[in-house]
Amino acid sequence: MRIKVLGCSGGVGPGLRTTSLLVNDAMLIDAGTGVCDLSLAQMRKIGDVFITHSHLDHVAGLAFMADNLFDLIERPVRIHATAVTLQTLRDHLFNWKLWPDFSELPDKSNPLITWHVVKPGVPDRVNGHTLTAFDVLHTVPGVGYALEGKEGAFAFSGDTYATDDLWTALNALTRLDSLMIDVAFTNEDDELARVSRHFTPQLLGQELRKLRHKPKLYLTHHKPGCEEDIARETRKALKGWRYKHLRRGDVISL
Ligand SMILES: [Zn+2]
Numbered sequence: 001m002r003i004k005v006l007g008c009s010g011g012v013g014p015g016l017r018t019t020s021l022l023v024n025d026a027m028l029i030d031a032g033t034g035v036c037d038l039s040l041a042q043m044r045k046i047g048d049v050f051i052t053h054s055h056l057d058h059v060a061g062l063a064f065m066a067d068n069l070f071d072l073i074e075r076p077v078r079i080h081a082t083a084v085t086l087q088t089l090r091d092h093l094f095n096w097k098l099w100p101d102f103s104e105l106p107d108k109s110n111p112l113i114t115w116h117v118v119k120p121g122v123p124d125r126v127n128g129h130t131l132t133a134f135d136v137l138h139t140v141p142g143v144g145y146a147l148e149g150k151e152g153a154f155a156f157s158g159d160t161y162a163t164d165d166l167w168t169a170l171n172a173l174t175r176l177d178s179l180m181i182d183v184a185f186t187n188e189d190d191e192l193a194r195v196s197r198h199f200t201p202q203l204l205g206q207e208l209r210k211l212r213h214k215p216k217l218y219l220t221h222h223k224p225g226c227e228e229d230i231a232r233e234t235r236k237a238l239k240g241w242r243y244k245h246l247r248r249g250d251v252i253s254l
């Protein structure tokens with residue numbers, strides 16, 4: 001399993017892109033601005049897109065990818081998300097006002113994208129792997145995804161604050177080799193983290209005591225400009241853990 005990080009920042013700027021993971025060149029988990037660096041040939045290989053939640057930093061690239069692929073693909077790209085997230089995307093993004101509804105283009109019987117409901121706790125089989133959504137706690141309904149194959153297991157929290165749902169789902173996995181998890185704000189911004197439903201290093205360190213596995217941690221979604229402070233605070237908060245501050249272009253291999 002090869003997971004390429006197309007974007008993992010909490011914002012944009014030179015060298016910074018928002019959340020998107022390319023799995024085995026065929027599937028995306030989230031479709032933030034990182035998608036916009038893919039070539040047309042790379043976009044054409046993507047058959048499935050799994051979305052964690054409706055925020056723009058996780059779906060902006062989907063709008064542009066759909067537009068790029070118009071008239072170029074023979075079969076639709078399958079967009080997977082929870083029912084509530086799909087409804088938000090349809091009502092507020094692909095609504096003919098902000099962007100065309102590509103599930104009706106070029107025509108309804110031959111659309112560019114199709115919608116598929118993800119149910120937390122119910123596994124999907126995708127390209128030889130098992131993908132299971134689990135509930136997290138964010139300002140809008142959100143999920144994370146666990147991706148399991150014979151090579152190992154990877155999980156991505158999506159955007160989340162402290163919640164037992166996250167740890168219960170992860171502890172239920174038979175193994176967990178790699179965990180990509182949100183650390184958006186510094187400890188000093190703990191109130192902002194609480195209201196915007198993201199982790200700080202200190203809070204993540206505390207919460208990780210609930211995890212029975214010892215995965216390698218991949219830390220993501222750092223607010224631009226806060227990377228160095230988050231790194232300094234993480235050294236203290238995650239003592240004893242193997243971890244990496246993710247960067248665009250990194251590859252997580254299992
Ligand atoms: Zn979010």
Ligand SMILES: [Zn+2]
Nearest residue numbers: 055057058159
């Ligand atoms: Zn986000």
